[in-house]
Amino acid sequence: MDQILTLFYENREFIFLIIVSIFLGIEVISNVPAVLHTPLMSGANAIHGVVIIGSIIIMLEADPTNYFALILGFLAVVLGTLNVVGGFVVTNRMLEMFKKKDKK
Amino acid sequence: MTGILGNSILEICYIAASITFILGLKMLSSPDKARKGNLYAAYGMGLAIVATILFKEEFSSEKTLNYVLIFAGLLVGTVVGTRMALKVKMTAMPQMVSFFNGMGGACAAVISLVEFDHVMHTGEFDLGLMIVIILGLIIGSVSFAGSIIAYGKLEGKIGDKAFPGSQIINILLLIAIVGLGGYLASMSVPSSTLLYAVLGISLLYGVLFVMPIGGADMPVVISLLNSFTGVAAAFGGFIYGNQAMLTGGILVGSAGTILTVLMCTAMNRSLANVIIGSFGGGGAAAAAGGEQGTVKEITATDAAILLAYASKVSVVPGYGLAVAQAQHTVHSLEKALDDKGVEFTYAIHPVAGRMPGHMNVLLAEADVPYPKLLEMEDANDQMANTDVVLVIGANDVVNPAAENDPSSPIYGMPIIQVLDAKNVIVMKRSMGKGYAGIENELFFHDKNRMLFGDAKDSLEKLIAEVKSL
Structure with a gap:
């Protein structure tokens, strides 16, 4: 207790x-209106990519001779970057279409 | 640079990043600001990443390899991620989101593995830290495995597989995860073997959790897994005492949960029902009893005449329209009928397509003017004075069984009441079932005519016929 x-x-x-x-x-x-549910989910998905900060901290703190930590840390950086970059680009592509229509 | 100046700059950058996340999410919920909101959050993320690399640790030459690997990882992830995101078709968006979500979950799980290894080396076993590491591992790996299965299902690579007793197995696995995880956290010297056992069971649970859930419920599952990954990222924030990770993760965790609930409300189902109900498996048995009536076909010529002499036409688009890449063609039909003075609207069901809002994105891609897209309630109000309803590649969202057949698995889901209109034309490739895998009595109704064929081909024929009238 x-x-x-x-x-x-x-x-x-x-x-x-x-x-x-x-x-x-x-x-x-x-x-949020139902129209934006999909882009919102996608945008939120990109934001939790903030987990990449953790993977960078791992790499910064890892002992350069500890290959286990270095390899996994590298993997984590790649995975996190995929989440962040892919997430934001996909969301932007979806929202681009809404913008085109606003101009008309 | 570290010291007090570096640390302060780092924390200021984290605060700025947290603000952009909050503003970004807020702006993503209004159509005209959404794109800016997404960019703000992306800038905030970039700032947090750069600041961490520059200010978190003093650069020392023996760690050159670490820095090289960080930049290599960022480069690989950016190139691959951008390519995937730019190449994916708009119809495949839901599975792409699911895939990226899985990557985030995997990242959180890997962080926990490395931190556990780190703790084993230093020998500083702290109960709080162990709990956070283990929870991050469990949630991250469940999210990873579940997202990849959801991705495979939406890509059509994995079918719905419900086997008897899967609920019980899932509950047993969950108990095993909690039990082993709790025991591991309380051990005075934690065991690596046990950690990998927890990892294995969590991955298995993620697979079995999503496996029996049917196609129609996949968006809800992706949204739920999205909030899981948010929580996993927050546990990462706990490990490092990092506020940016903590706020970002928790924000997504709670916003994702609310979004999941909103999606369930749109389908008039409870979250528990989605997870335990195993839609795909149970549905087929319930539908088998329905009697088969006769189906009346219509030719493209007759359909075109019906459309051209109507004063008000409404289109109910579904995933079939998107698969046939016919969103541009339907827009051409809209223009052709517009020239004849026919009022043309689109009735959008909240869950048309594969995710709520998915259909709006697809039609926006084809430059359909925003005011022509009616939400379900407005569309239903206008249905009684609509002459022709054209159902293109939609099925479950217009199935009357949702209103009058309590034994139907989709009973209670709000539908577009196409039978209130004077005529209904259903354009479909075949008599195949919708995503929920159930029969649709609408097809056999008196008011309804079927126009079989690929949505795009049929629409092109319709346009040609309308123009020649």
Whole structure:
């Protein structure tokens, strides 16, 4: 029990941030029209690509002789970049079509 | 550069990135700002990546290899990702999103593996850290395996496979994951073997979780897995005390969950029903009892006459239209009929295509003017004074069974009430079933005529006939 309480207390700021972010996420998209569901899902998909920061940190901290960490870290950077770049480009392609129509 | 200056710059960049994520998501929910919002979030992401490389650690020459590998990874990912994203057809968008989502999940899982290895080397076992590493691994790998299966299903490479008892197996696997994960976190010296066991079971669970879920529910599943990856990214943020990862991940986690619920509402089903219901398997049995009536065909010439002398025509587009790449052709038909003074609208079901909003994107690609796209409620209101409804490659979204057959798997889903119109013409390749795999009694109805053939060919014939009148 004490262990769990300590865990909670040490991370109270993060837990606070998480709770506020949850409500923010709900609030931010609650009025989205059905037309934009697909691009929104795709855009959100690109944003969670922020996980790439973690893979870069791995690479920065890895011991240059630890090949296990280097190889997996490299793999993580590639995967994360695919998520970020692919996600944003695909979303942009979808939204480009909405823009063309606005001009007319 | 590290020190207090470098660290401060780094944190400021992270705060800026978090702001762009929030603004980006916000702007993505309004049609005229959406594109800008996406670009803002992309700039924010770029800033966070560059700042991490520059300011997180002091550059030292013995780590040259690390930096080379980072840049190589970024380059490979950018080139491959851009190529895939630019080459994919608009109809294949849902599976592309699913694929990229899987990559993010895999990235989170790999981070957990490396961090576990790191902890094993340093010997600093902290309960909180272990919990976060294990949760990141579980959720990341479930999301990865599930997304790849969803990708394969939408590509048509993997069929729906529901086998008896799959629910029980899934629940047992889930209990095993939680049990083993909890035990692993509480061990005084964690075991690598156990970690790989958790990884294996999580991957298996991801596969079995998506496998029995039928095609029509795939968008909901992708949206759900999208929020899973968001949560996995947030656990990564916990590992490194990184606020940008934490806010970005949690935002997507909660926004994705709400989006999933919104999609379920559009189909009038509960999330539990989608996950446990295993649509694809159960549907076929329920539909087998329906009696077969007679189907009346119509020729392209007759259909064209019907259309040209109508005063109001409405089109219900479905995935079949997109597969035949006929969105431009239908727009030509719209113009041809417009010249004859026929009022032409599109009735868009919220889940037409493969994902909510997918059909709007496809029609926008063909330059169909925005005001002609009616949402389902408006379209249904106008249905009674519509002369001809042209159903092109749509099936389940116009199936009356959703309203009058409680045994139907799609019972309760709102539909476009095409039978309120004076005439219905269904354009289809064959008498095949829709994505939900059930019979459609609309085809046998008195008011309905069938025009068989590839949607694009049939439309071209219609245009030629209309123009010659």
